[in-house]
Amino acid sequence: METDIVAARGVRVELGGRPVLDAVDLTAGPGRIVAVTGENGAGKSTLLRCLAGLETPSAGRVEVLGGPPADTPAFWRDVAQAADEPAWYPGLSVREHLELALSVHGRGRLTAEGALTAFGLEERADLHPLSLSTGQRQRLTLAMALIRPSRLLLLDEPERGLDAAFRERLAGLLREYAGEGGAVVMATHDLALARDCGARLAPLGEAR
């Protein structure tokens, strides 16, 4: 029987004294891609934060990889996240950022050169990330998450800043990740991206 990588049941989160999530269920097994959708303020990022162990629900239960998510190094070895733009190391180029991720994680799903090609960053490899355009930096943010092995990928609006052609390419990269047995949970406003990567839609209710 397939064991869920993510299992959230009856999740409730209150922020600023108001319910942001209430009775939310979400599951994702190996090889599955789930697209959490909903209008601005619906709670998509909050739900992802719950899955990352960065927010604790006041009710309900969240299990990731068989236990409660915890913001610990051991948890993050199995879980890769691309949400807000990360802090870039001063003095390290685009290529060196990718090499750094590989050196820390020991082995990669892609080589640094493979990632530069897959994410269309070959011609920007020797620049510092802050010299890239917004969409190029988003490509690098995603490359940093996808270059290393993981079992769960949490993506908050991965489409941010990406051109249409690269969004299609991203759908293929996510399908490949799922094809290797990982689960993807992404918050998105891009229904074409969700469709192209074969995601199951998990709509959240109206903003409260």
Ligand SMILES: Nc1ncnc2c1ncn2[C@@H]1O[C@H](COP(=O)(O)OP(=O)(O)OP(=O)(O)O)[C@@H](O)[C@H]1O
């Ligand atoms: N620290 C906080 N205190 C009070 N309210 C908060 C806090 N953080 C988030 N909220 C509220 O929680 C709600 C959900 O926010 P969240 O960022 O999860 O929405 P979202 O669905 O990801 O929105 P978007 O599509 O705009 O990214 C919003 O109404 C927001 O104002």
